[in-house]
Amino acid sequence: MTTKRLFHVVLIKPSHYDDDGYVIQWIKSIIPSNSLASVYGLILDSADREVLGAEVEIKISPYDETNTRIKPRKIARQLKRPGVSGLVGLVGVQSNQYPRAMDLARQFRAQGIQVCIGGFHVSGCIAMLPGIQPDLQQAIDMGISLFAGEAEGRIDQVLKDAYQGRLQPIYNFMHDLPDIEHTPIPYLPAHRINRNVAKETTFDAGRGCPFLCSFCTIINVQGRKSRRRNPEAIERIVRANYKQGVTHYFVTDDNFARNQDWEGVLDRLIELREKENIPLKLILQVDTMCHKLPNFIDKAVRAGVHKVFVGLENINPETLAAARKKQNRITEYRTMFQAWRAKGVVTYAGYILGFQGDTKETILRDVEIIKRELPVDILEFFLLTPLPGSEDHKRLYDQGVWMDPDMNNYDLIHATAEHPKMSMQEWRDAYREAWDVYFSPEHIKTLLYRAKVSGISVKRMANITFGFYASHLAESVHPMESGFFRRKYRRDRRPTLPRENVFVFYPKYAWEFIYKAGKALKIHHRHMRLARGVERDPNSENYSDSALTPVTEGELDDLEMFTNTHAARSVVEKVRKRNAA
Secondary structure (H helix, E strand, O other): OOOOEEEEEEEEEOOOEOOOOEEOEEEEEOOOOHHHHHHHHHHHHHHHOOOOOOOEEEEEEEEEOOOOOOOHHHHHHHHOOOOEEEEEEEOOOOHHHHHHHHHHHHHHHHOOOOEEEEOHHHHHHHHHOOOOOHHHHHHHHOOOEEEEOOOOOOHHHHHHHHHOOOOOOEEEOOOOOOOOOOOOOOOOOHHHHOOEOOOEEEEOOEEOOOOOOOOOOHHHHOOOOOEEOOHHHHHHHHHHHHOOOOOEEEEOOOOHHHOOOHHHHHHHHHHHHHOOOOOOEEEEEEOOOHHHOOOHHHHHHHOOEEEEEEEEEOOOHHHHHHOOOOOOOHHHHHHHHHHHHOOOOEEEEEEEEOOOOOOHHHHHHHHHHHHHHOOOOEEEEEEOOOOOOOHHHHHHHHHOOOEOOOHHHOOOOOOOEOOOOOOHHHHHHHHHHHHHHHOOHHHHHHHHHHHHHOOOOHHHHHHHHHHHHHHHHHHOOOHHHOEEEEEOOHHHEOOOOOOOOHHHHHHHHHHHHHHHHHHHHHHHHHHHHHHHHHHHOOOHHHOOOOOOOOOOOOHHHHOHHHHOOHHHHHHHHHHHHHHHO
16 A cells, blocks of 8 residues: 655634734634635645545645644644645735734744735735835745645646646736636534534625725625625535534625526525524625615525624715715615615624715714614724725825834724824724714613514623623624634734733733623623513513604604705605605
């Protein structure tokens, strides 16, 4: 018998550093990585096809640094054993994760290990900016290979080059986005999925977005043309994961409602759920006009959708138009949210702070309007950030406007460019106060009453509101970056900062843990107390407020959302003219 040679591929989805220079990492993290699942699935298919020859075994080890400590020296020893060669792939690297990816890559290169970095930062820079940017050139100079674009149909080439020890400096496929209809499915082994809080995995039913939002990188990295998996592929994803006990999914399409095969996909999921009793639970990302698609919401709920995320972004039509997000119509917001609420679906909305016309006062005013008039459950805040790969970033780059040179700060919660009407401190204060205003005890109580009359578990809603507010207040991270029980390692501090003495680090870490746990427990106690009060209220079933009131023509004259700005009043007038035509 001939012993096979081993080619070991280590895939790492990097995290990024907090303000104190430590990797943001948890015992269990919240959001799974679709990039990690996609690349793992592609290489698994390559291994099955023996692309390196029948005499070579391909081993794949996937790691998500948000829930797993990465030890470069230990990994390097595994890749340098006799009869073993390998590659470290840093996948799905966003701009805020690029510095951490480079720090990991530097350690691997010091051990003589081949490294390739791919993801939105590399792809966005190559797609939108001239030449090779300095941070990418630094990687090339270190012998790191860069991958721009999508790996479907291209991963075999990378594996063969790596096996032969001659990775190309750049693999650039930005002008050749692949068809994904018949490509291998995203997949991760259960022991990795179980490191996420909800034991949740991902899939993308489609890629690309037809819209033109200036702050978005999707349209320039994944394109504006819809490319999608067929319903049969989605079924294979569900069945493969069901075999390992996984039934919860975050569907990562930037806008599933614009997937031209949405109905076929949902019909297939409905069949698996209703006829084969596979207990699917899905989170979708949709736009503000999804309710206009006949049967979309009904079928989504039957397919297992229990949460939806909506890119609300703003309630000022003038702001939306300036950001080229003209598809958002404020006159449809209430109808859309009420349609999901009628089906017992929890709604999340992204809201961006820092558009050109924003001030701290207008931001807080609009948050108060949303609290009163929109029946959205969770409003989550982001700072407008010129992400590399977006039109906003390219415009500022071309104009020579200052932008924060530290990519670690491009995480949507740090101000990275100057604002025309707010100082950096005012902008940060607006962000902090927006969370406090929306998640005030009074509004939490309102959200719990709305959940009660909408058939949503009051305790479940209290836990959701707790998780979002505690992540911001106790851990100073965005809820989408949070998890259970923060982990810190003294030796994993950012190299630009000094390593702390053991007698400083560990007492401080212990005190932080106790302090943050106490703060989180206090928030949790408050939310549970409010939930018990709502549950015990004999009149809770009769609760109503302005947000829950059925949509009427007259509200266009009464609600502040439609009357507080000239732009809003102009939109209302256009709607009336269109309806009268």
